[in-house]
Amino acid sequence: MTDIDPGFGIVVTPGPHTINRPGNYLIDISSLEIPELGEDQTTVQLAITSLNVQLGMGAVTAVSFSVNDPDFAMTKANYFVAGRQVTFRDVPFEITEISLKYSGTPSVSVVAKPVTTQKLRRDKGARNFGSISPSQFAQIAANTVGMFTFIEPSEADGTIVRQTNEDDEESTFTVLQRLAGELKYRIFEANGILHFASDQFLIKNQPTVTIKLPSEVNDSFYATKVSLSRSDDDMFAGTFSVDLIKTESSLSLYPGLVVKFDGELGAFKDVSFLITNVSYDMKPSSLVRISGTTPEDAEEDEVEGVAYSPGSTGKGVERIQAIVGVAVDGVWGPRTTRAVERWQSLNQLPVDGVWNEDDWEKAKSGFLAGGPARI
Numbered sequence: 499m500t501d502i503d504p505g506f507g508i509v510v511t512p513g514p515h516t517i518n519r520p521g522n523y524l525i526d527i528s529s530l531e532i533p534e535l536g537e538d539q540t541t542v543q544l545a546i547t548s549l550n551v552q553l554g555m556g557a558v559t560a561v562s563f564s565v566n567d568p569d570f571a572m573t574k575a576n577y578f579v580a581g582r583q584v585t586f587r588d589v590p591f592e593i594t595e596i597s598l599k600y601s602g603t604p605s606v607s608v609v610a611k612p613v614t615t616q617k618l619r620r621d622k623g624a625r626n627f628g629s630i631s632p633s634q635f636a637q638i639a640a641n642t643v644g645m646f647t648f649i650e651p652s653e654a655d656g657t658i659v660r661q662t663n664e665d666d667e668e669s670t671f672t673v674l675q676r677l678a679g680e681l682k683y684r685i686f687e688a689n690g691i692l693h694f695a696s697d698q699f700l701i702k703n704q705p706t707v708t709i710k711l712p713s714e715v716n717d718s719f720y721a722t723k724v725s726l727s728r729s730d731d732d733m734f735a736g737t738f739s740v741d742l743i744k745t746e747s748s749l750s751l752y753p754g755l756v757v758k759f760d761g762e763l764g765a766f767k768d769v770s771f772l773i774t775n776v777s778y779d780m781k782p783s784s785l786v787r788i789s790g791t792t793p794e795d796a797e798e799d800e801v802e803g804v805a806y807s808p809g810s811t812g813k814g815v816e817r818i819q820a821i822v823g824v825a826v827d828g829v830w831g832p833r834t835t836r837a838v839e840r841w842q843s844l845n846q847l848p849v850d851g852v853w854n855e856d857d858w859e860k861a862k863s864g865f866l867a868g869g870p871a872r873i
Contacts, residue, residue, distance in 0.1 A: 526780060530563060531585045535577060542577060547605070549780040551586070554804065555686045555693075555753045556774070556812025560594075561586045562609045570604050584610050589690060592616055614643040615687045618671040619809060624662040629654050632677040636685075636694040639670050645687070648704075648754070650695035652681055666832055675811050675829045685811065688752040697793035701770050704756050707747075709740065711761035718747040722785060726759070726766050738771050739789035744778065748786040751776050757790065775804065806853040808835050818853050821861050 527543040535542065545565040553559050561584075567573055573596075582593045591610035599605045618639055627635055631654040640647045658677070661668045668676075674694065678685035683696050693700070713720040720743040728736040738757070742748040757771045774790040806814055810830045819826040824837035835851045842849045845860050 529587050529780070530561070532577070532582065533585065534582060538577070542572065545572070546780075551776075551778055552805070553688055553753055553776040554774065555684050555688075556804070556806070556810055556814050559615070559687055560609050560611050561591055562607065564605055564607045567604050567606045570598065570606070573598060573606055578606055578608050583613060586610070590614075612687050612690075614645050614690070614692075615671060615809075617643045618674070619669045621670040622662070622667050623660065625660045627658040627660070629657050631655075632658070632681060632683075633694065635677065636674060636692065639674060640692040642670075646691040648691050648693045648695060648700075650683060650699040652683075671809065672829070672831060675809075678811070679828055684754075686753060688754050691754075693754050697772055697791075700754055700772055701756055701793055704754055704772075706756040706758055706770065707751070708758050708760050709742075711759055711763065718745070720745070720748075724759075726763070728765055736766070736769065736771075737789070737791045739787065741785040741787050744782070744784065744786050749778065751786065751788055753790075757788070805855075806830060808832075808851065818857075 527546045527549070530543065530546065530549060532539045532542060542565060545567065547564050547566055549561070549563040551561050565572065572578065578593060578596045580593055580596065584591050584593060590613040592613050593608055594611050594616065595607075595609035597607045599607065621639075621642070627638070630638075631652045633649050633652040634654075635658050636649050637647055658673070660670065660673050674685045677683075678694060681696070683694055684700070686693050695703075707719060709719045709721050709724075710717050711721060711724060713722075721740050722743060723741040725739045726736060727738070738759075740757075742751075751773060753773050753776060755773045757773055758768065759766060759771075761767075769792060771792055772790045773788050776786065776788050778784060778786040804814055806818060808830050811828055813828065815830045815834070816826050816828045818830075818838065819828075819834055822834070822837040822841040824834055838853060838857075839849050839851050842851075842857065847856055847860060
């Protein structure tokens with residue numbers, strides 16, 4: 499795919515989109531490394547009990563893992579420190595969350611997020627970037643952290659300002675989220691690429707993978723379970739979810755790619771779907787789950803069961819904001835965090851400021867709203 503000239507003084511660099519990249523994609527404990535620990539990282543790798551990967555457009559991309567830590571020896575030796583870099587399949591992440599648990603055996607749970615987007619979240623301070631387009635701002639932001647970009651052109655409409663006041667302090671990433679919301683674009687990181695584009699632009703310009711139904715043994719993507727749905731509002735609007743056998747090809751999928759299904763599928767024949775979520779773990783027998791939507795059906799994203807936290811965007815966040823009684827804009831900022839924590843306290847849930855399966859279950863089974871929070 500050639501570079502796209504958006505006509506506003508920048509060049510969109512799609513980055514390495516090839517699906518079957520060289521290397522071993524079957525993940526195991528050696529897929530996770532903590533270079534700063536040197537030879538001691540082997541101690542961590544051998545103690546790993548679970549490793550999960552969540553890639554999403556709305557939810558924050560993260561790698562989470564748990565280790566058995568007898569007597570909390572590794573914890574006491576500061577093996578797991580916020581900000582420490584880890585790599586997963588050679589992609590740099592940094593530790594953002596650590597939690598200790600004791601249930602017979604001491605264990606540590608760690609969450610790591612991409613280094614590049616974490617840098618953008620830390621980049622704060624009032625600044626006027628002048629009269630440039632949102633797309634130019636996205637390119638500038640990506641350049642500062644060395645990211646590839648996939649950017650849809652947009653026109654300049656006034657100046658772009660990163661704001662700081664007594665109630666809130668914007669980061670470069672929250673400015674990107676705000677600009678994307680105004681344009682009805684997606685803003686997310688996947689495969690080391692900063693994406694700033696509408697669903698329609700992604701569908702038109704991103705690589706397409708084809709999944710044959712029913713799948714055959716030698717297919718690159720072997721589907722064991724498929725769910726397709728269509729909205730009554732538009733014959734081509736719908737959502738999908740697929741469980742794939744873990745292979746080099748299925749592990750190379752990431753949000754933003756396009757999926758088509760090959761088979762006798764009636765109204766779903768030749769429909770292009772956009773991958774919005776990818777998840778898998780290190781168990782050899784487990785599957786790679788992908789899900790997504792057609793552009794026309796973006797409002798019907800399957801969000802229940804997906805974990806959301808500060809920095810998340812999209813329809814799932816809009817649903818959460820409506821539940822907790824805060825202004826609905828689809829961007830999880832400080833006000834949403836405070837509203838979620840208040841809602842969790844009111845409903846006797848762990849007050850951790852993160853929305854996960856327990857919160858979804860409470861929201862479905864009946865909850866105390868408490869009225870809009872003063873935040």
